Amino acid sequence: MMGSEARFAVALKNPDAVAAIVSALRHVYGDEVARLMLVEGMSLADLIDAMFSAPLTHREAVRDITDGLDDFVISPDLGPMWHLRYIYGDEPGSLHVVDMEIATPNGTLASRDVWLRLVS
Template identity: 85%
Template sequence: MMAPEARFAVSFKNPDAVASIVAALRHVYGDEVARLMLVEGMSLSNLIDAMFSAPLAHREAVRSITDGLDDFIISPDLGLMWHLRYIYGDQPGSLHVVDMEIATPDGTLASKDVWLRLSS
């Protein structure tokens, strides 16, 4: 007989990135709200804020968001061609990411306009 937890196993493209995102959401919002955000959805802006508030190195937070996007259902549908753009801090030459946006052939979406839900 299969163990109960084995029946609910999900295969992710980037499991380490998803684990980092889940841990950050749990740290910032608690278990119940994090679960709700993953299942019901959240804006990319909310995810960015949570990741930057979690006890992670800033570049690790950015990397986890970038790598983890493949495991989320993104709304609105972006089609096949889209590009994640990083928005950097105000200092000249800054490599400190402060926000992200998604560029598509039809225009650019701000992080607050992109909705993410963990695929299952």
């Protein structure tokens, strides 16, 4: 029997990407801060910094962020139509992602202006 606290399982849309995000946050910030960031929220910029600082290839970090966004509550509410844009390095022809932003019909939000909280 489970005591007075009931626990509910949440079906994640991309559990592998979320696992990579959790691991990166734990690696960079430690268990307690990572847990707080997932529950209370963090900016997309903070997530990008953590993923790029984790022991992942750059390509894996970008893919895990992109795939994992469906498992986060995003604020402000973006509405039904939005697009993730990649910002590339300064070198001509660079495919090295250095930041991301979200484009909506109402404008573009920088990564520091987008708040993410893991779906609970």
